[in-house]
Amino acid sequence: MKSWWIRPEPGAIALEQREVPVPRPGPGQLALRIRAAALNRGEFIAGHGLHASGTARPAGFEAAGEVTEVGAGVTGFAPGDRVMGRCDGAFAEHGLMQAGEACVVPERLSWEQAACATVTYLTAHDMLIAQGRLRAGEWMLVTGISSGVGVAALQVAKAIGARVMGTSRSPEKLQRLQALGLDVPLATRAPDFVPAVLEASGGRGVDLVVNTVGGSLFGACIEAMGFEARLATVGYVDGVVRAELDLMALHAKRLQLFGVSNKLRTLQHRIDAAAALARDLLPWLAQGRLVPLVDKVFAFDALEDARRAMEAGEHVGKIVLRME
Structure with a gap:
């Protein structure tokens, strides 16, 4: 599958597309076919502490898609479910999501809206x-x-x-x-x-x-x-x-x-936060009281263009990458 990787360089962040194996879910995880993923500004700013110096890693950490497989011990989700949530390596055709951080996508949300409905x-x-x-x-x-x-x-x-x-x-x-x-x-x-x-x-x-x-x-x-x-x-x-x-x-x-930061939060902290989101804000998303604001949508291969649009700072709301 295709996957975007991010590599910190002196004073800059470099992007490269790689061909990598489709990941399989471990215990407590969901595998998904990613349909859309949202950009987050901090990931593209050198020196924000999100990157180990000189170490490349899969890019993106927020996505929406269809469950293709569930890992051991997972309940409440099944293949075909539409889910959204934190997803390390979200700028890829397939990805993994911790079941405890995943939410079912409300029917009224598009893939693009769902992709930016969790981290923000x-x-x-x-x-x-x-x-x-x-x-x-x-x-x-x-x-x-x-x-x-x-x-x-x-x-x-x-x-x-x-x-x-x-x-x-x-x-x-x-x-x-x-x-x-x-x-x-x-x-x-x-x-x-x-x-x-x-x-x-x-x-x-x-x-x-x-x-x-x-x-x-x-x-x-x-x-x-x-x-x-x-x-x-x-x-x-x-x-x-x-x-x-x-x-x-x-x-x-x-x-x-x-x-307000996730840098030192444990997985359990993030799972608790996702549960609070589902309790307090997911009903408002389902009712239309909260509507994720998508400013621009770019094709999967146009991540460099999407990053330039974010750096230009002309958008209002979120910029999203759409996987075909």
């Missing part, structure tokens, strides 16, 4: 529900809201009943997101949004911040937070991984800061 919504669940404890009527600020994670956070927040502010350097992207319920669009890529945030929130600040950009906006995020607010750090596409912390603001406002 798992992240949104972690940020907004598991750790962020966002409630109806509260204010949430998302920096870089047009990203896949940002759009998922917006959708989940609106389903909860919260109000949302979001930053983007593109007024056109913000206009598209207003159709999804964005309450306060902030057209900026700089840490200058605090006055607008305080004005929109009546001077009290926001209850939850989702920072997808990184350290260049950290100080402004702290300043924009209200009393007992929470801050989720989910990415650093700006490459800035260090920032000063205003301890007086942390202390006086009783702030809570937390990270």
